[in-house]
Amino acid sequence: SQHPDTFGNIFGGNAYVTTPLIKNLLSLNLRGGYRYGDQNSFFKPESLRDQIYAGNNRNPISPHTNPFVGWSATGFTNWNAGGRINYTPGSHNSIYLDSEVYFARTGSLNTSGNSLTVIRDFYKINNVLNHEADYDWGKLTTYLQYSHTMWAPHAGWTQPAAGESTTGNNATGTVMIPIGASKGAYADWSQMRLNQDIVFQTNYNKNFDFSSFGNLILNLGVYNLWERLNTRNNGYDKALNQTAIFGEGEYIINDYVSTTLGVRVNFSDFYGVVANPRFYVNVNPTQWLTFKAGVASGMLAPNLTYLYDGFTESTSNGVTTLTYGNPNLKVEQSWNYEFSTILDFKPAMLIATGYYTDFNNQIETVNDASIAAGCTLETCRTFRNLSKSLMAGAEVALKVKPIYGISLDANYGFTYTEVLSAVAGSEYLIGGPVNSIPRHSFTITPRYAYKKFDMYVRWQGKFQTPTPTPTGTSAGNTDSVRGVVGKYYKDYQLVDVALNYRFNQDRMTATFAINNLFDVDFYDPIIYTGSRGQAVANNYQRILPSRSFWLSLRADF
Template sequence: MSRGGGGICSLNAAETYRLDSSVVSASGFSQDLKEAPASISVVTKEELQSRPIRDIADAIRDVPGVDVTMTKLGIYTFNIRGYASTYVLVLIDGKRTNTVRGFQSNGFGEADNAYLPPISMIERIEVIKGPASTLYGGDAVGGVINIITKKNPSQFTGSISLETQAQQHYNRYGHMRGASGYMAFPLTKDLSLSLRGSLKNREKTELKWPTLTNPSNPNSIYASHSPGAFNIGNIGGRLNWGLDSQNNIYLDAEHYTQKTDTNNTSGALVSSHKKFYRNGIVLNHDGSYGFGTTNTYLQANLTKEKGSSSKNYRTNVTTQGARVESQVYVAESKAVIPFELPSFGSTTLSMGVQYLYENFKTFADNAGVLKGKNQDQNTILPYMEAEYFITDNLILTGGLRYTQSNLFSGEYIPRGYLVYNITDWVTLKAGIAKGYKTPEAKHLSNSEFSAGAYGNPNLKPESSLNYEIGMIFDIFNYGNANITAFQTNFKDELSSDTYADGATLPNGIVCSNNGIDCSYRINRGKNQVRGLEVGLNSATYRGFSTTANYTYTMKKYQDGVKNALGGERVENIPKHIAMLKLNYKQGRFGSFLKTTARLDAIAISKGGGRRAIPGMDKYKDFWVVDLGMSYKMTKNSSISVVVNNLLDKNFFLPYEYKSGRNGIAYANSYQDYTERRNFWINYKMDF
């Protein structure tokens, strides 16, 4: 049923127009992007290799509907259609990488975004925007990112990459360096092995407020939540065995290490040092038989935080961090069965069952009744989805998942989707889907689960109803365009209320946290997101092509909930995001010039608790220009150079205001601490 469409175009003057369009994430099997029952974007390997990529958010920053900002860890985070990365399931070859939900707290959850394979082994990244809970479960309530890696080849192949990111203003922003490698080779006719590894480190920023508000507390001079240093490393391998033409097995194992630092966290004069260690293993079987295909796998992700510490410069006390352990075990089996309906079209049926075990354990001295206790959840999730090809031009998809855990009663999660090829060059897509996500186990305890953070046994699962309608246009030999409108009605979104040190929480416990605020988990009622995504990719003419996209997002509180300013708009989400990119490729040389804008976002204190910044209602509008060039020096070697922030705009602009806590306080006038002009240089050799 594949007819081509969607994706990134490639057209020379005498070529026929063609789109790179095969995806697997929307339905669990390979199909044309234009016919996939989801709003899905693809980031190609060529795009990934042309610019600096430090983490998952960096890799998808040019996708319509995605908003990317820097965190206090020096790692980027993202939201998709107004919902944070914690609502998005990240997969590598269809296998989850997320830790136990809630494993990391106090803004350290973005550390998960750093778990990325070496760029040289990534074939493409598929991004589903909007809920995919029917196929992928509750963690996919906001979308799915599926990182597709290269398959083990029949002959030796490999790649080595060396990179550096040098700051022009090195006295303020930290340099970054990295190296990665990938190789794959056959051991026998049916047995092959691939090995991979990467290292990356970044120095901390030295952004400082104009005055030192308290000379006895030297950390107070650092800009609150400005990025600290990080070191990330991973090593892994995959042993692949093709038993015969119908059966293939692989065993994949990987080890990650990550060390991150923060400056002046929460404006509370606290610096933190975190160390994470992760081991993952997957045993996978793929079958291809007369009736269809099957996939069965067992997966274990074991993550530890140990050797962490934090220092409170207000009390001059250094606290050793908790030893925390996370375990995720997954077992899943799925079958994809196509069959014909005589005179009534054809159907592809996908059905399967998933078992998920999540365990969280902490050993902190101040972790209340959670100390040394397992917080676990067992979930079983059978599902079924049918994609009905009514005619060559009309496809109807319906799916249903049932989720049942030991902590909550069962819930049905349905979805429906329609794809109609109006003409050969116009396709209509429309869908409705439910999203559903249960709270983290540790958040259901009526106690302190992390320093100053308290659970709530009355929390409810989050749920949403999501609508989208869009059109894809293949503009003859000139390019392609797409437009999608979406709406999400969200209920019982999980959040936190903040209470001052010494105040009594709703559970009757008095906050005692060395002068720092405490947080209490709550359901914040309803909110609604409405938005529009527009994308355009031109064909190539004499080496030139263009890519452009625009996203409008309006997220509002409902049920009388107000933002920090007393209005309805949700904070920290730009109303407008736009990107325009001019590409050039001729022979061995390639280049791009790109500008990105993020406009009209409600400001909020980075200290948490949804506190307003007196006198600063909105962040300043953000726009930046980047210039990139690449040259293929030989058949197997290439060099790439990118000048980030070409115009050297300064996005560190301290705003002074009165604070009851420290007297005079500061906030950054921009939403994050985007670096000034810097130079990324990458050398890559294939063999």
């Protein structure tokens, strides 16, 4: 990293090996990886670093200070190990069993109001059994997946209570993790949160040739998800079951016209029965021109984490966020209408798409400092339903095929969102944007390749990203994100560069990359006074890493 004191450095490696056990019958592959990263130390502005926090039952020192802002992440460690056994008893059948274990240790340097450092251990065990049968009567693919996810917070070193002469996990004194630490004394599995998923799906596919009357590609299937969430500290234990049957047929009438008609019928303990039909038509008047139009119904059912009446911690790009579930969430439903034009010439391809989506009960993620004690605009968020809303926009993509080794990928997107109606008491949301989706975004990626060398430069930008409409009963909350930052987050542009060179008969590839080439600083703090005193917000929607340098070596044997 260009600024290791703020973003830290990241190191890691991974390996993959595959080998036959019995020729043409049984094979095995193994994989694994390890990654370590230093803490992300985003400090409060100087005027707030001496802010005093009163002690509580988890703080052995009162008063004390914590110099980090609330979204600074601790150092992290993660690793994964897995393997797959492939069994091919004949030309018509293949079976594999895939298993993997993943571990991550992440945390936050400052939980804001309580001014604590918190760390958690996260484990995920994933197993997939898959069977594929390919016969003249059709292709049948079936899989069964079981995921077991669990995490627990770290506990600190116990400080003895008055009069105690010993310390230990059973002492009666207060417990804390040292501010700035990347691990505690141990993981407290009495506070474990457990999530289990069992997924089953079978899919049938067959191509029917009607000769001069065209072709029909038929796809039928059944899907089932069982999900359970259990939290030991409060006794929460709930399971949901979702089942779907689906069918789709693509009828290729001739070289010029094809249509697709499908439906998915969903059943759930949570939302009952919902049917989602869709229809598309493709017209190809020439070899280089295609028109596509369609209408599709969709739905998004909140998972148990969304419905859980409590906090879930997550860390991404060095930023730690606490998400508070909403047990009153409803299922999001939508109708999407789109039209596309594709121009495909030998030197280039241009795709232009326009779309309009009508939502009922759209699920929106909002930052909310009033969820619980210790929350700030940057550290806490929750979910809410919007009675009616829309999303409309256009996308343009250009792909220039290689000319003397030079090629280009470019795209631009325009997105407009608006809340059309809201439940009683939330009328202030009407007319505001939905979520924080940039109004304008682009990515331009020129590439160059010559023999064993290739490189690219990726230039991207996001503009007019709306801040969320405040929670509460008034749109004038001065300590909301919009009240502090304004109507839009700060615009940004970012440039990345990567160079690759292959050698040793193309068995080895060396890569050198620079992310955030111009070292854009995404930490632009604003001091504001909220309900709990002075706090800090960021002018940017999220903190992206500073300039960083990446060197990797890949070997294939």
